[in-house]
Amino acid sequence: MIDIRLVRDDTEAIKAALGRRGIDPADIDRLVALDAQARSSIGARDEVRARIKAISKEVGAARRDGDTARAEALSEESRDAGERERELDVTATDIQDQVRSILLVLPNLPSADAPDGAGPEDNVVARSWPEVAPVYGDHQRVPHWEVGAALGLLDMERGAKLSGSMFPLYRGMGARLVRALESFALDRHADAYEEIRPPTLVLTETMVSTGHLPKFEEDAYHLERDDLWAIPTAEVPLTSMWRGDILDEADLPLRLTAGTSCYRREAGSAGRDTRGLLRVHEFEKVELFAYSTPDQAAAEHEAMVARAEDLLQALGLQYRVLDLCAGDIGLSAARTFDLEVYSPGVDMWLEVSSVSWCSDYQARRANIRYRPEEGKGPVFVHTLNGSALAWARIWAALVETGRQDDGSVVLPDVLAPYLGGRTVVDAPG
RNA sequence: GGAAGGGUGGCAGAGCGGACUAAUGCGCACGCCUCGAAAGCGUGUGAGGUGAAAGCCUCCGGGGGUUCGAAUCCCCCCCCUUCCGCCA
Known part of the structure; x- marks a missing residue:
């Protein structure tokens, strides 16, 4: 609010x-x-x-x-x-x-620094990586659902059999890759962020605190019998960890990271980007989250974007950073940077991270304050959140980018420790 | 799921229909004392709403009720602890 x-x-x-x-x-x-x-x-x-x-x-x-x-x-x-x-x-x-x-x-007040604009077409590309865009070969122009099916990594049909369309089912090395990515990201931030494993079913109040309710009720899965909501992002439980509390200034910034499944009905986007992993109802994501003082927020935001970028660079994926315009920023945010990875098989920029500074908008909803060391009463904290990448789309980009001439897939070396030392997925036959 | 006991300020903990304006202790802040500190002594210490201010109002897990008046009595719910049952 x-x-x-x-x-x-x-x-x-x-x-x-x-x-x-x-x-x-x-x-x-x-x-x-x-x-x-x-x-x-x-x-x-x-x-x-x-x-x-x-x-x-x-x-x-x-x-x-x-x-x-x-x-x-x-x-x-x-x-x-x-x-x-x-x-x-x-x-x-x-x-x-x-x-x-x-x-x-009512949405949050946009930061004065956020560019003007009405919609996605007005977002500003802040920077791209690498500076010289890579050249992709024909062998990389195969969509991940075909690569995944051919190598036995992804079985969308069986996923749909269990849960309906847009519920991915990973197999073998494909499943292990999801697990590897989550561990990789969590380890990468262990230096500054406390790892949390939160519940993924939450109370209505918890969803209201972040802004996901009441406005976006249609996008969320709801378990009616117990009146619980399946989280669309770990930001939801992390925001409410200190709901109603007053923190000490010395506690800030308070940084948390969590790997969870995320659930989204995607009610407003039926029929769009439905192939493969482009848009799914359930996916894994590692989230970065921080409570900070207002003074710390800008630096914290920047650092969070840098961390998300670091992951993409470590994975060797081409990406660009978008500075979202006022008209495209989400309800709770004052300023947001989106990271989009280029995926050659589908020839698309895929949003894999959204790093938002929510000023005191969520803190006011959730009543989270801190006592300044100097000065009067408690004041609202600022909240910041960012995906340390969403793994369904990263999975797609890795498989497409890493595809070789012979049909095999080579995964980034940084993942080797998480894949039992083996970064090559052999082509069948 | 069943039984019992609990949920009160930053923490501990008393209060169980009318001076609750929530005791007391700890913690914290300031002062005295001291070369300095500790101890001791003194003073002060919750949040929110509204208002120019004085003030007024709300908050004792949540919701509803009884009453002129509720932290206190009644009903429903949630959570915690212990025991039992069930279960990965």
Whole structure:
């Protein structure tokens, strides 16, 4: 959530900032009006409450003095006030809920540094790696689902048999590659990030804290019987680890990493990129996550992007970094860099990481604060998250990039320790 | 799943219908003392909302109820501990 006080006190600036994301200024005016209404109704209710408390004290005093008649009269007055209080409370609560439900779907304020633009076409390519684009041979122009099927690494048909389409099933070296990638990434960040293995089914509140609910309910798997949600990213449980808590400044930045399965219904993208591993309902991902002070956030964000890039460089995959424009940044983020890997078999740039600085947007939802060493009360932390790569698409890019003339696949040397020393997947026959 | 006991401020822990404005201890901050420190003594120490301020209101796991008045009584739910059952 953004700070309602900012909306109240600096309405025009908020309209301008959210206007960059396509929010209608009239919506903000409506919110401001509703907020004013909420505050006045809270005031009216609290006045009556104060009256009731005062009367109750007098009743107690009258009882002690044995003045039953006076106690009765006061009780009667308080009963009437109680009725009014209930009515006023219903009104106040209702209006407050309306304000909150608007705030919950209102996106974060974009960073001033984020480029202008309305959609994906306006994103800016910040840099590419390697500087000189590689040249790919014909043997690399084979899509990973064909390579995977031929070498017995990937069996999409059997995955669909078990769970429906877009649920991959890896086999043999293909399965081991997924495991290797996860270990590789977690080990790579062990120097600065605490490894977490969180639950992957979470409460509604946990999903609301990151911004995945209520707005994107259609994208999430929900287990109705137990009212639990399957996480779309480890960012969800990691954000809520300190939900409702107040951290010490000395604890920050607090860095966490987790490898989990991620579940996405992909409701809005039916029919698009459905081949192979381009878009799947379940995939593995290693996430980097940090809570920081506002001052630390920019450096933390940069460092996180560098770490994601480091993984791609270590794997030898061609990629580019996109600075997302205001119109394309996700709900909770103020600024986001996407990493896209080039996959020669499908001849596409595949998004494999999204590194976001969410300022205090999620922290306000989740009520996560810290006590500054200098100064007054607790303030909201900033949250940052980034994929230390999503392995389904990396898997695809590795298999396509590594395909040799003879049909075999050569995997990066850095993975050798995780693959039992063997980085070659032989062609059949 | 069954039984019992619990969930109170940063922590420990008392309170079990009206002075709760939540005791007390620890911790923390400041002061006194000291060459300096420890000890000791003193003072102060939760969060949120609203308001120019004084103040007012909310929060004792969550929700609902009883009452003039609820941390305290009743109902439902969640979580923790122990025991039993079941289970990878």
